[in-house]
């Protein structure tokens with residue numbers, strides 16, 4: 361499989377505080393890769409660096425084989441990198457439809473908007489039903505669907521999800537994580553950031569574990585599920 365994303369040895373700081381220490385990993389086309397770790401491990405920082413909201417002090421980010429370390433965020437979106445942020449990033453006062461239209465600000469999304477919209481509505485029929493409803497009045501699960509739908513409107517090649525299960529009841533959390541598998545089967549490549557290790561390992565092909573800014577484990581989901589350290593620290597066994 362072709363390598364879609366390669367993160368090489370990135371070091372990221374907030375002022376004097378170092379959040380990432382030599383983080384390296386890769387995502388191949390068609391994979392779900394999970395980036396796992398506890399609160400404050402550096403998961404969000406990693407995604408923000410890939411989408412260009414943060415600049416690494418050193419290291420490189422390669423996408424489709426090109427160095428994008430210094431490419432501005434909107435150009436990365438145009439190149440097909442979509443980021444569903446922590447906390448969803450939808451506009452609560454706008455309707456579902458307005459939220460989707462607002463997402464289509466790049467050429468990549470505008471070109472085949474109607475067709476993409478149809479696909480997104482087939483994936484989330486509830487959003488079609490509620491298209492004229494204010495986004496802030498949707499349930500938590502529906503808001504998460506809308507956040508993902510906004511990213512899909514961009515026709516991404518790489519879909520990055522930051523804790524999509526956060527704040528959802530267990531059944532909905534399960535559904536959202538299972539949705540990533542459905543998207544993978546549709547041909548999407550997904551980088552999934554989660555604290556919910558058990559659930560993530562059910563859908564991911566491979567995973568990396570971050571601890572205080574460093575990758576401390578990597579492997580296939582099956583390998584990590586068997587790993588004694590992972591079982592003790594993250595699976596409560």
Ligand SMILES: Nc1ncnc2c1ncn2[C@@H]1O[C@H](COP(=O)(O)OP(=O)(O)OP(=O)(O)O)[C@@H](O)[C@H]1O
Pocket residue numbers: 374377379397398399400401402403404405406446555
């Ligand atoms: N804007 C900021 N300014 C200073 N420090 C920050 C900032 N954002 C994050 N940090 C720190 O960087 C480290 C990594 O944070 P990050 O948000 O990437 O973690 P995370 O793995 O996403 O955690 P969570 O599961 O809580 O979302 C933490 O120690 C955090 O306190």
Ligand SMILES: [Mg+2]
Pocket residue numbers: 403404405446522
């Ligand atoms: Mg986070």
